[in-house]
Amino acid sequence: MRMSIGRRLSLLIASQLILAALGIMTSIVAFRRLTHETAYLRHYVFEPFVVISSGIESSNALFDLLARPSSDVAYDARRPMMELRSFVEQYQRDWLTATSTLPEALHLRAALDRAGELGLLNEELAAVDTIAAVVASLERTTGLVGPAPTAPFLRRADVEDLGAALAKLNKINLRYMDVAYSAYDRNRRLILLAFLSVCLAGVAAASLFGLAVHRAIVPRVRRMVTAVQRFRELGTYEPLGDWGNDELAVLAHTLNTSFKAIAERDKDRDRFLAVAAHELKTPLTTMKGFSQVALNQRHDAAVRDRALAIIDRQATRLARLVQDLLWCARISGGERPFNPQAIDVQELARRVIGEIEPVASDHSIRLMPRGDAHILGDPELLEQALWSLLVQAVSVALEHEPVLMTIDADSAGRELITIEVRGGKDLPEDLDRLLEPFAVIAFEGRRGEPRGTGIGLHLVQGIARLHGARFSIERRPGDIMVFSLELRR
Structure with a gap:
C-alpha cells in the first residue's frame, strides 16, 4: 500500500x-x-x-x-x-x-x-x-x-x-x-x-x-502534466495508470475522469454538429428546391402557393433551430437577461401549438388546461421552452401518434405543464443524458433520417433554472414518454 x-x-x-x-x-x-x-x-x-x-x-x-x-x-x-x-x-x-x-x-x-x-x-x-x-x-x-x-x-x-x-x-x-x-x-x-x-x-x-516526498510527487506530477499537454495539443486521451489511494492517485483518477468526460463530450459535439448540419441542410435544400419550383411555375397559382407554404414551414423550422442554438449559448454564458411579466400560460401554449402544427402535420396536438394558468415569468423564454418540448415530443412520437399537453394549476401555487406521447423506444435508458448540450435524440423519419437534437432539452433545463422551476423526463409503462415542467406562480 x-x-x-x-x-x-x-x-x-x-x-x-x-x-x-x-x-x-x-x-x-x-x-x-x-x-x-x-x-x-x-x-x-x-x-x-x-x-x-x-x-x-x-x-x-x-x-x-x-x-x-x-x-x-x-x-x-x-x-x-x-x-x-x-x-x-x-x-x-x-x-x-x-x-x-x-x-x-x-x-x-x-x-x-x-x-x-x-x-x-x-x-x-x-x-x-x-x-x-x-x-x-x-x-x-x-x-x-x-x-x-x-x-x-x-x-x-x-x-x-x-x-x-x-x-x-x-x-x-x-x-x-x-x-x-x-x-x-x-x-x-x-x-x-x-x-x-x-x-x-x-x-x-x-x-x-x-527525497521520499520528491520521489512520491515529482515523477507522477510530470506524467500528469505530460498527459494534460498531450491532451491539449493532440486531443488524445491516455489513461493515467496511477491507482493508489493517496492524494495524487485521487488527482490522477480525477484527471482520467475529466479526460474521459471531455473526450466523450467532444464526440457528442461532433455528432451534434453532424446532426445540426443535417438539420440546417434539410430545410435549406427544401427551401431551395421549392423556390425553384415556384419560380418555374410562377403562372400556376396552385403550385406556387403550395411551394411557398412549404418554404414558409421550412423557414420557420430553420429559424427555430438557429434560435435554439443562439439562446442556448446565451443562457449558458449568462448573457440572456431575465424579464419577468404576467403570463397566461394557456394562451401562450395555444400560440406555440398553432406555430408548430404546420411543421408537425403528421401529429395532432391537444391542449387540456385545468385551473388558473397565470404565472410570473419571461414570456419569450417560456415560449421557447414550450416550442422545444413540443418539438422533442413530436421527434420521439410514433408515426401519427397524438401529443397531449396538460396545464394543471393547484392551490399551492404550482403550475405543472406535462407533455405526453407514446414512443421513444430508441432513447437511452438514462434519460438524463438527453439533457446534455450535445446529446442527440435520434428518431426515424419517413426516410429513416435522424431529425431531432438534444439542444432543445438542454435549453429547456436552462430556462427552468432561470425561473426557479423543475424539469424532468420519465418513461411510463406502455412506452409513454412524459416531459414535465413545474413552475411557480
Missing part, C-alpha cells in the same frame, strides 16, 4: 520538529554543562592559587624575619603565622581533594582517574600535612600556641620546609589545573560532537524524507 503524500509530509514535519527539539535540548544541556564546568574551574581550580599565593607571601615574610634579627620575634611573626593558620584550615576544608566530599572534589577525582593522575591526591595530602605540621611547630617556637618559651625564635629548617611544601602544593594545583582543563576541553569536544551529530541527523533525515 502506497503511503499518502500527506503522511509523508507529516513525517517530514514531525522529524524536523523532533530534531529541532533535540537541538534545543542539546543546547540547554550543553549550556548548563559548560556553565557548571566554568564555575567548577573558577571556584575549585583557580581560587586555590590565590590562597596558595597568600600562603607563599606569608612564608616569605617569615624568611625576611630570619634575614634580619628582631627584638620581639613573637610579635613580628604573629601576623604571617595567623595567615598561614587560616590558609591551612581553609585549604583542608575547601580544597583538599583527597578527603573532601564536595561535588567539586568528586568531579576532580573522576577527572584525575581518567587522566591516570590519582597519585597527585596522596602528594597533595602529604604537602598539606607537612604545611600543617610546620605551622604548628612554628606556633610553638614563637609562643603563639602553648606555653610561652623563654626565648621565642624561628627555626630556619621549619621555615624552609614550609616554603618547600607550599611550592610543592602550588605545583600539584598546577597539575590539577592541567587535568581539569583537559577534562573541560574533552567535554567541549563532546558537546560539539553532539551538536554536529544532531545537525547531521537533521540534514540526513530532511534529505531522506524530502
